[in-house]
Amino acid sequence: MIPYVQSVASQEVPPPYHFPGVTVNAFVWEAHLPRVQAYCDRFFNLGDARDRGFTYGPAPMWPYAILLFIDYPVMISASRTPENIGQEIPYSDRGIVSQREVFISFPVVRLGTTPGGLIANSAVEWALPFIVVGEPMSAVCGREMLGLEKLRANIQIGESEFPGSFRGQVSLPGWATLTSDAMQGMLPFLDVATGPAVPTFRGSPEEHSLWTLFRSRVAQNAIGAISTASDAVETISAGTFPTSMQTVSLKQFRDAAEPGRALYQALVSCRSKYAVIENFQFYKEEDVRISFHLEGSFGETLRFIELPPGNPSDNDKDASNSFRPKAAYRFNANIDFDNMRTLHTFPVDRGPGLPPVAPTSDLTAPWLRPWRGFFGPGRP
């Protein structure tokens, strides 16, 4: 093992984390499956399929992209084992951080390329083609430890015009034009505004709205009951009924002298587990407006995400894309962020004089891991 030397200037708090009392605002629209496949091919399906033993693709059973605004009032370091940090004060004894996060995610399916791999190595995971955070250290940890392509942004969250509504705005460093003299600035990227949560004095959603499925109190209580029982459900079913979001991302680093070359590439996974879900409320989709500014250098941001066609009468004049989602809702929950692991290390040719990085794999699907731990070979 090569030891990591923690810098004296570092304020990093590595995962796992526990986030109590999180507020989530979620917006769902249809994903464009060929683009999801293109994303998988570019970032996950590196090299030859037979060599790596798996192929990622879109999840046709849930063909949606989801945009989440998450407000974490408290972030607690929650390592369940002693931290390997020498004489330093344990992270959980130092204090707590608050932060905001915005990301777009879609589910992807990993399929093993052999009959055995198809059974043992297949899994549903979530790709995050866009993720920004307000806290710089969160961006550093996310990028360097987990391979999440986190950027730091100004994230504003509050109410829109009506009481009980939501507004979220994201500004990012970018270049307004793709010209040789353009100077980087903090530019608006995303603006989301809703009406109040339903039922509302502004009228009910239309009958095809997702909200109609949940408008009874029995259904709303069922959401809470499922979330409360999620631990038991996941344990009893050995992961076959997942109640959490397992992400997958490409962790890679550039060579210093030749930055177009990679010196490390691996698929890394971690888990966001939602519990104690409360105050689940829908927004009326007709009251929701999502506007992206995709000018200049932002044009590449959503290359793998097809945005729905906009409503011309409702377009934000300044935005390049403005549309309404298929569903929009909010809830409060506790979130645990844990279970980080390297799924697969790709073989990387580091250049003359250096041995290539050898491939490694730890692809066993979540449902099989408890059984493998029980019957399989012991840890080295």
Add this chain to the structure above:
Amino acid sequence: MTEFIESFATQQLLPPWTARGALTWGFAVRLSRCRIRDYLARYFNGGYPDEAPFYYAPLPGPQFGLLSVAYFPNVASGNLQTASRLGPGETSWDHLTHTEAYLSFPVLRYALSKDNLVTDPVLVWVEPFVFSDNDSVVFSSREIWGSDMYLASMVRELGLPAHQLHFDMGMIGIKNFSPRSMSELLAVLHIRTGGDSPASLAEILKANPDLDAFVKILGGSGAFAGKKPEGVDPSPYAGGVELNNLKQFRDCYDMGAAIYRSIVASKATHTEVDNIVVFDPSHVEIAFMWSDSIAELLTQLFDAEQPTDTGPPPEHFAAAQRTRRLRAKYPNGVPPPPDTFRLPLPTVPNDMDWDMNRVVLKAEFGFSFSSNVHFEVLSTIHTYGLTAA
């Protein structure tokens, strides 16, 4: 070699880059030999598990570090890959502006043989910390050439007499470690110059002979305005322009393990140097604010076991009092802002929490200059983990 997979999130400032019209302020501060030795042992000289074929050692004689602030109004990558986004034939794109504050000090890098013989000393600089106010620069510096760089809020007062500096820096941190302490924007560093030196460089060196070797090194390093100042002898050491960084990345499962670790050599060259000014060191204020988040840095690098002075610098005293009143009113923490949508305002120095004691550092020597800066990565001089320990 394997291709790096580009995405929107990796639109970084790729090396080499050039900064036009940069302003640099440098202040020599005394450091402790044993702290430098400990730093080098921790970062460069250990077995990880294999040892690099180098041995880093402090210079003989008095030890100095250079605490610097650099304002880069226009930085652009000269990497053709970056410029190619605009089309063939383009040579630069991604112009940005940022400010840096950093500590660097010179050390000797010896070649280390398999028999543990050290030979061929070369003077190189190491940079234990660097702060920037630009995310793109932070991600590039950390992920490409391995700088220990962190994002900070920086405010440089405008409208001062030419070349003079008032610089305040803050970062998100925790004042007193406790499981219930909340992070906040803490003041970290305050620097103010108080006028040019009435004495010539020769007179300054005569009054403070300990500085002689350090100023010679600065003269030969390119850090001091790209050329040797008048009246300063050549540096007694070979080298002097190279910066060595430890580039490392954590394992996602074991936070104490690295999946990659190497030493990267780079250099910055100054050209079109102008407006060289030497400050009166007795009127330079340098104060680091003492918080639990910064305490280890102050102890490990500046040998400060505790604050040297009570409270913040006088000009930030009122801001500290305001923070104290707010805490008295809200003993369980300042409530969050009302749930209305508000756009953020630009940072002003007194938005930071200054209600802390401070560590005052004595500036032995101070200068500023303007220049164009060209930064390039020389090579990765050692990659750990490739040979058996």
